[in-house]
Amino acid sequence: MPPGPIVNAVDLWKRWVPRSYQQRVIEARVAARRRTDPRRPLPDFLVIGAQRCGTSSLYKYLEQHPCVLSSLRKETEYFSARWPNGEAWYRAHFPSRWRRSAETRRRGFGVLTFEASPNYVFHPLAPARAARMVPDAKLVVLLRNPVSRAFSHHQHEVRAGRETLPFAEALACEADRLAGEEERMVREPGYRSLAWERYSYQARGRYAEQLERWMSQFGPERFLVLRSEDLYADPPGTYRELLAFLGLPDWQPPAFRNHSYSGGAPEPAEAFPPSVRRRLEEAFSVPNRRLYSLLGRDLGWE
Numbered sequence: 001m002p003p004g005p006i007v008n009a010v011d012l013w014k015r016w017v018p019r020s021y022q023q024r025v026i027e028a029r030v031a032a033r034r035r036t037d038p039r040r041p042l043p044d045f046l047v048i049g050a051q052r053c054g055t056s057s058l059y060k061y062l063e064q065h066p067c068v069l070s071s072l073r074k075e076t077e078y079f080s081a082r083w084p085n086g087e088a089w090y091r092a093h094f095p096s097r098w099r100r101s102a103e104t105r106r107r108g109f110g111v112l113t114f115e116a117s118p119n120y121v122f123h124p125l126a127p128a129r130a131a132r133m134v135p136d137a138k139l140v141v142l143l144r145n146p147v148s149r150a151f152s153h154h155q156h157e158v159r160a161g162r163e164t165l166p167f168a169e170a171l172a173c174e175a176d177r178l179a180g181e182e183e184r185m186v187r188e189p190g191y192r193s194l195a196w197e198r199y200s201y202q203a204r205g206r207y208a209e210q211l212e213r214w215m216s217q218f219g220p221e222r223f224l225v226l227r228s229e230d231l232y233a234d235p236p237g238t239y240r241e242l243l244a245f246l247g248l249p250d251w252q253p254p255a256f257r258n259h260s261y262s263g264g265a266p267e268p269a270e271a272f273p274p275s276v277r278r279r280l281e282e283a284f285s286v287p288n289r290r291l292y293s294l295l296g297r298d299l300g301w302e
Contacts, residue, residue, distance in 0.1 A: 026073050033092035040091040041100060043071065044112040045138040045246060046130065048214070049121030051204060052152040053144040053228040057259040059116040061239055064253045067107055069095045071115035078115075079130045080123040081197075084190045087133070109249060119197065121210050124182055125189060131217035138246060139218060144228035145301040146205025146288070147280045151272050153201050158270075162198050168276045174202055202283065208290040215294075227299055 033040070047055055047062075056074065063070035071093040076082065078090040094113045095103075103111045120126045121141060130137065144152075154170055157163035163170060178200060181193040215223065224245040231238045235256035243250060285302070292298045 023073075029072060030089060030092040033096075034088050037096045038088045038091065040094050040096050041113065042091060042134050043094060043114045043137060045114045045140060046120065046134070047114065047116035047118070047140045047142070048126070048130075049118040049141060049210075050143055050149065050207065051118040051122070052149050052156060053118070053142045054231050054260060055116050055118045055142055057257070058140075058142060058231065058242075060259040061235070061253050061256065062114060062116075062242075065243070065248060065251055067109045067111050067248055067251075069100065069103065069111050069113045071113070074115070075117045075119075076115050077117050077119060079126040079133075080117060080119045081192045083125070083129060090133075112246060112248065121207075121214065122200065122204050124186055124213070127214040127217040135218075137218075137222070139214065139223050140242065140245075141211065141223060141225045142228055142231065143207055143225060143291075143299070146202075146207065146284045147277060147301070149228075150201040150205055150280060151277075153204065155270075157198055166270060167201075168273060170199065171201060171276065171280075174199055178203060202280070205284055206287045208287055208294050211291070211294060225295055 047058060049055065059070070059074045062068050073093065076090060076093050078085065078093075082089070093115065100111055100113070120130070150171075151167060154163060154167045165173065177195050181196040185191050185193055185196065211223075211225070224242065226238055226242065236252055239252065239256070240250060281302070288299070288301055
């Protein structure tokens with residue numbers, strides 16, 4: 001899926017308007033919605049991760065579906081970083097009951113709402129929070145070969161100006177950077193760890209332990225786990241599988257563009273050192289087998 005051109009005014013606005021201003025506009029809309037309808041319905045399904053696995057593209061494909069109404073922003077991060085904002089703040093991101101009813105009548109099919117926050121699958125408190133608030137939600141997980149994911153994550157942080165270390169050095173420093181951060185997040189539910197968000201290159205790829213945490217709160221039948229590689233290689237087939245899981249009518253967007261990058265070239269800032277790749281492949285060998293056992297299928301990453 002090569003990066004696609006900007007296709008509408010919304011995409012143009014998102015590309016050229018500073019992100020800080022976009023967020024202020026969204027927060028103003030959230031505040032207005034809280035005043036007018038504080039009990040908006042909660043989402044029917046969540047895309048919970050993982051980071052750097054194609055969730056931006058998946059979000060775009062879903063929000064184009066005629067029977068889907070998306071959240072005000074892709075990443076509300078409510079069950080992770082923005083939990084202190086409160087339930088009314090979260091509900092304000094979703095359509096009102098009136099709009100859902102009107103769209104259902106217009107389209108002749110029950111509409112669904114959703115959000116996509118790729119930090120959810122990794123956050124230690126998100127599963128229990130989500131289970132308390134949206135216990136009947138379906139959960140979509142997009143997973144990528146953890147070796148490729150880790151390198152993509154590092155390059156993303158480099159492009160954003162938040163990482164100055166080469167990949168090998170960043171991996172060597174990861175344990176020290178993250179030391180005590182998850183424990184503090186559990187101990188102080190309002191604490192947001194930027195180090196945990198930015199420098200968890202290898203930790204985020206240990207998918208089994210993250211899914212086990214989620215599956216202890218939700219039944220396994222509520223999950224659809226997709227491979228990023230399948231989304232990249234066969235977007236229509238992967239999309240049909242997703243729609244079937246969600247109970248949505250079959251439909252295809254006009255094009256399956258790569259929405260992971262907002263302009264600019266996606267090429268990495270450095271080449272992936274072969275020796276580092278081999279070390280990561282060895283490090284992920286046991287966690288991958290644990291994941292395959294949990295899912296009951298081999299994802300073919302070796």
